[in-house]
Amino acid sequence: MRSLTIRRPDDWHLHLRDGAMLEGVIGDTSRHFARAIIMPNLVPPVVTTADAGAYRERIMAALPKGGRFQPLMTLYLTEDTNPDDVEEGQKSGLITAVKLYPAGATTNSHGGVRDMNKAMPVLERMAKIGLPLCVHGEVTTPEVDIFDREKVFIDTVLDPLRRRLPELKVTMEHVTTSDGIDYIRAAGQNIAGSITTHHLIINRNAILVGGIKPHYYCLPVAKRESHRLALRAAATSGDPRFFLGTDSAPHVDPSKECACGCAGIYTSINTMSCLAHVFEQENALDRLEAFVSLNGPVWYGLAPNEETITLVRREEAISFPGKIETEAGSVTVFDPMFPLFWDVE
Template sequence: MTQSLTIRRPDDFHLHLRDGAMLQGVLPETARHFARAIIMPNLVPPVVTAKDAAAYRDRILAALPEGARFEPLMTLYLTEGTDPADIAAAHASGLVKAVKLYPAGATTNSHSGVRDFDKVRGVLEKMAEIGLPLCVHGEVTDPAVDIFDREAVFIDRVLDPIRRATPGLRVVMEHITTEEGVAYARSGGDDLGATITTHHLIINRNHILAGGIRPHYYCLPVAKREKHRLALRAAATSGEARFFLGTDSAPHVDALKEHACGCAGCFTATNTMALLAHVFEEEGALDRLEAYVSLNGAAFYRLLPNEGTITLTKAGPAEWPAKILTGAGPVTVFDPGFPVHWHVET
């Protein structure tokens, strides 16, 4: 049995760092293991222009622990007023690596997102022309659609029509959670990729609701039935280049999670690599872990793989803090609910 595995340093292609005291508190958890991350732009106010992205990048770099080696890959928040010329200039400068599409009201800080997709057609056409990826939160917000069906309906109603209307548009289906998401990602050719989170490989909807409401397992898109979790595990561990890691690690202080109307998000930055080694070992796919976390996403974003390495070793039970104490308040670290024996050495 494999007791040690050395891989290229991984990347996280979907990460929330927030800002201010929260940024200061959670950034070291990602920078410890990851070389780069696609940074989500849903701040308040959102990161909508190149100027916004440059300022946010500067704040991230200023918050890095001394000696840390980490590159934030910046994104812009797509609104109905986004200027295609600003998008193109930001991409040409090397600052911006993707644009994020939030359907208005779909998740945390998404209220500035898109309601009328015809109003962003010009931006999408420009993105297709210059090869800039569109990162998609793939859920409809129609209240008539059951929350467990919103991803599948989004593919049919929104994503597929957008891609058909915009040939050449490079799209990342972020945090897919269903069999339908896996199947559509496989149907899309080289211009379509998909990220899968750590927590969606581990929990299904029972973990949120059975035996009491567990707010630290509540996320959006919400975890689905067990058959969907198994489809995600098969996809992530398949070695297929279209699937790669995006943790969607999303810190909220405990007071806002353990609340009558709690926030959506699982914070997995601290223990993702140990958890993924556990999952890939269970699936007999440790030899494919490097592709999932270090190679596939970089290739889709047209980046070179990282030169550095990390080593994972299997030993006694792994331990990590139950909470990360930040200046904004405590943030609970995702608990898989089972012992993990993988450790990360950098």
């Protein structure tokens, strides 16, 4: 196949940040994606519907001229989140999901949830009104090995929560293990999973072999090869419970290239080229549209986009900048470590 026309894709997990960084990165998303679920882990986080409304306005103001892009806003769940505010946010059409960050699990998550019992009134309301919970699925218990944190989260937090509140719709975000894939496959209804571009491409060797490579470090951290293969099988299977959430998470280079570097990989700019490459390798180009454009809208109860994009396979490798320059500083672009041929026309 030399060219492929699909409905315009959406990104079901995206970090746009704020201010100069927002201005520097939003064009890379709006160029290809019609909509994205916008993560609320700003400093301070987006906790109320009013915060989300103000953030949405800043995003719209930062959009390149003529850009048509719809940010789907989320609220950062805290132990004090007010169920009425969440319900009003959903009713007004502003809020698409609420995000659970276990406290301390990842970038800007210190204000997240420590005791799930305290979040139950909001979660019960969400179950009642059909508002999905997006989860960063890792425990933070210091005794638990970082490579096991997703599996332990499933066993000790996610599964008990779903048994307690089976009507709650849960998106397990950035699934990185075969345990996550198996759990979603076996769980029946009210659960789905997003998968990032980079977790389909790298395993943990990318971070550690030949020197420490901060630009491949993200959370949940990439796992061993067998997990990457399970993610690829799920993403390319056409199973409607799996869809793209890039988790593109820009950090300026000095924040990553230091003694305690931040977690996050920036992929917005080359995600579609990387994904077409992966799906071609798996002989699944005919399922790319399901993964990037169809499965997510079904899960979130939205119509797929009417517009299309066309991917073209070039004879020569195409190039992306190694870094993008923003007013906040330079941000290194994800390097898949193989040449890319698929271009978005």
